[in-house]
Amino acid sequence: MKRTNSCSKLGGGIMGFDRTHLPETVSFFEGEGLPLTGRGKWRSTQCRFHGGSDSLRINTESGGWCCMACGAHGGDVLAYRIAVTGEDFITAAKALGAWVEDGRPAPRNPAPLSPRDALTLLASEANLAAVAAANVGRGVALNAADCERLLVAVGRINLVREWYQP
Numbered sequence: 001m002k003r004t005n006s007c008s009k010l011g012g013g014i015m016g017f018d019r020t021h022l023p024e025t026v027s028f029f030e031g032e033g034l035p036l037t038g039r040g041k042w043r044s045t046q047c048r049f050h051g052g053s054d055s056l057r058i059n060t061e062s063g064g065w066c067c068m069a070c071g072a073h074g075g076d077v078l079a080y081r082i083a084v085t086g087e088d089f090i091t092a093a094k095a096l097g098a099w100v101e102d103g104r105p106a107p108r109n110p111a112p113l114s115p116r117d118a119l120t121l122l123a124s125e126a127n128l129a130a131v132a133a134a135n136v137g138r139g140v141a142l143n144a145a146d147c148e149r150l151l152v153a154v155g156r157i158n159l160v161r162e163w164y165q166p
Helices: 025-031 077-085 089-095 115-137 144-164
Strands: 042-045 056-059 065-067
Touching (some): 025 056, 025 077, 077 089, 077 144
Antiparallel strands (some): 042 056
């Protein structure tokens, strides 16, 4: 699907984000190790947010995604990258090849979550970390997927801290 350019002007120059450089949806998700099943514009794959085997639905035209079990959702592959890695917008856009350097410093944006949503996210990720710590304390070894998810949680907690740090 061809995407339109959504670069925006700022002070006569062009900001670095160029939506047309985002990877194609199917290639992106399959490159993340998430094979898409089904036919038509909405396809299914596993959800990395809660570990479901086929509950994440992907819109192959827009890149939008939504887990039918845990409710994780976003509008495109960039939103997915941010949600999974905890990266900020610019870092994720650069990693996906959609940030075009124009020689100017990146703009400082306000936190992408409201304080209420940030607290909800912190509560969820802190709960996950607490459960993992309790399991380790009882001698239960974390498997690779649990360790990876714990690192994502830590990244998200640190990202919220950075957003709201004075």
